[in-house]
Amino acid sequence: MTRAQMKQASKDQLRGNWGWAICLTIFAWLFNAVIMDINRWIWTGKDFTYSILRYNNETLIQGYKPGYDLSTFIVGLITGLVLWGVAYTILDFVETGKKEPWYVGIFSAYSNGRFKNSLFTLFMTNLFITLWLFAFIIPAFIKGYSYAMTPYILKDKFAAGQTDIGATEAITESRHLMDGHKMDLFVLDLSFIGWGLLGIITFGIGFIWIVPYYRQTKANFYRSLVANN
Incomplete structure (x- = not known):
C-alpha cells in the first residue's frame, strides 16, 4: 500500500467509528496524565498545572528526592503499557473490525495474559533506546524506528496464542521487518x-481527531509491511 492508500484506508475504517477512536485516545491520555501528575505531586509537592505556570525549575529542584527517578521510571512503564494497549486495540480493529470498549482497550496490555510479556518487552525496548542515546541522538532516533513495530508484532503473537515470548523476540522481529522500511515510516510521519x-x-x-487518524494509519502501515514480507 502507498502512503495515500494507507491514509485512505484509515479514513474509511474510522468513518462511523470516530467516537470510539476519540474516546480511546482521550481516556488513555487522561489516565496517563493523572498517573504522572500524582507521581509528580508525591515527590515534589507540585502538580502539572503548577509545572506549566511556573517561571523556572528552582522550586522543583529544591523539592527533588532521590526516589523520584525510580518512581518516574516505574510510572513510565505503567503509562507505556497503556499506549501499547491502545496499539493492540487499534490493530485488532484494523484486522477484524472488532472494537473493544475504550475502558477495556486502554488496559489490554494488562489483561488476557499479556502483562508479563508486554512489560518485559517494553522494558527492553526502552533500555535499548536509552543505551543507544549514549551513542548520540541520531543512532537512537534510527533505532526508535527499528523498534517501532514491536507492540504490533507482540499483539499478533498474542493473537496466535503464543505465551512463551522472549523479552527481545518481538524487538528483533521488528528490526528485521523494518529493515529497508525505516525511511518509509519516517516519511509517513513527516506527512503528518x-x-x-x-x-x-x-x-x-x-x-482529538489527528491522533486517532495517525495511530490508525500506523497500524495500517504495519499490516502492509507484514503483507509484503
Whole structure:
C-alpha cells in the first residue's frame, strides 16, 4: 500500500467509528496524565498545572528526592503499557473490525495474559533506546524506528496464542521487518506535520481527531509491511 492508500484506508475504517477512536485516545491520555501528575505531586509537592505556570525549575529542584527517578521510571512503564494497549486495540480493529470498549482497550496490555510479556518487552525496548542515546541522538532516533513495530508484532503473537515470548523476540522481529522500511515510516510521519501544525493552531483541540487518524494509519502501515514480507 502507498502512503495515500494507507491514509485512505484509515479514513474509511474510522468513518462511523470516530467516537470510539476519540474516546480511546482521550481516556488513555487522561489516565496517563493523572498517573504522572500524582507521581509528580508525591515527590515534589507540585502538580502539572503548577509545572506549566511556573517561571523556572528552582522550586522543583529544591523539592527533588532521590526516589523520584525510580518512581518516574516505574510510572513510565505503567503509562507505556497503556499506549501499547491502545496499539493492540487499534490493530485488532484494523484486522477484524472488532472494537473493544475504550475502558477495556486502554488496559489490554494488562489483561488476557499479556502483562508479563508486554512489560518485559517494553522494558527492553526502552533500555535499548536509552543505551543507544549514549551513542548520540541520531543512532537512537534510527533505532526508535527499528523498534517501532514491536507492540504490533507482540499483539499478533498474542493473537496466535503464543505465551512463551522472549523479552527481545518481538524487538528483533521488528528490526528485521523494518529493515529497508525505516525511511518509509519516517516519511509517513513527516506527512503528518501539517496535521500537527493544525493541532497546535487549534490549541490542541485538533489532536482529538489527528491522533486517532495517525495511530490508525500506523497500524495500517504495519499490516502492509507484514503483507509484503
